[in-house]
Amino acid sequence: MNKEQYQKLVKKHTPKENRLINSITAFVFGGLFGVLAEALMQILRKVFDLTILDATTWMMIIFIFLACLLTALGVFDKLVTFFKSSIIIPITGFAHSVTSAALDYKQDGLIQGIGSNCFKMAGSVILYGVISAFILVIIGVLIYG
């Protein structure tokens, strides 16, 4: 059996994920998370008499807390296989990446393990966010004065 045939065989036996169903799942649950976020914000606003900005921030903190807790309990990865990207694209994915990296490297100690590795994946979000925001502010200033 040459390489090509082997590749074909591998391809044939790789379980095919249904992309259509994946996409629909991501859309529906992503949308539901959006609705949940808005509903939670409105509830917080009514119950604690907060401004929209404060209620939104509390809502995000609650989502972050839940994501960290579920990651630490080992549930989050299972949820990803079910909810697909709908749980990664919200702020929960950011919290998950920090917690899971920190947990994975816990055995290497507080500094060389958790400290050096907790931003392994979330670092790229902060890095490219800051760089692109900085460049765009400069561009905006140059254009609009």
Add this chain to the structure above:
Amino acid sequence: MTYLYAFLFVGLLCLIAQIIIDNTTLSFGHVTSMYVVLGTILGFFDLYDKIIELAGAGASLPITSFGNLLYHAGLDGYLQNGILGIFQNLLTTTSAGITATIIFAFIMTLIFKPKD
């Protein structure tokens, strides 16, 4: 109506992310980084604030809002204190998300053991 727009906006972002992940070799890390940059670009054209007007807190949930907040904080900083203001202000509004993530992640890491 806000709920409908929140559903459509977050759903659409997740749908696009899922299509990218299923059909290319890019990982979630690539997509989230792309989305943050997308958020700064939407903020640059003042589109993201309009989306927040329509979709409410739903639009604040995806990682794209992170980019939008970064851009607007940087711009506010420039208006207050020039170039130095960008450096002083850029990370201010995103502080809540980053700080909450660090605090909770650290506490959870100390309490729980990694599961495999």
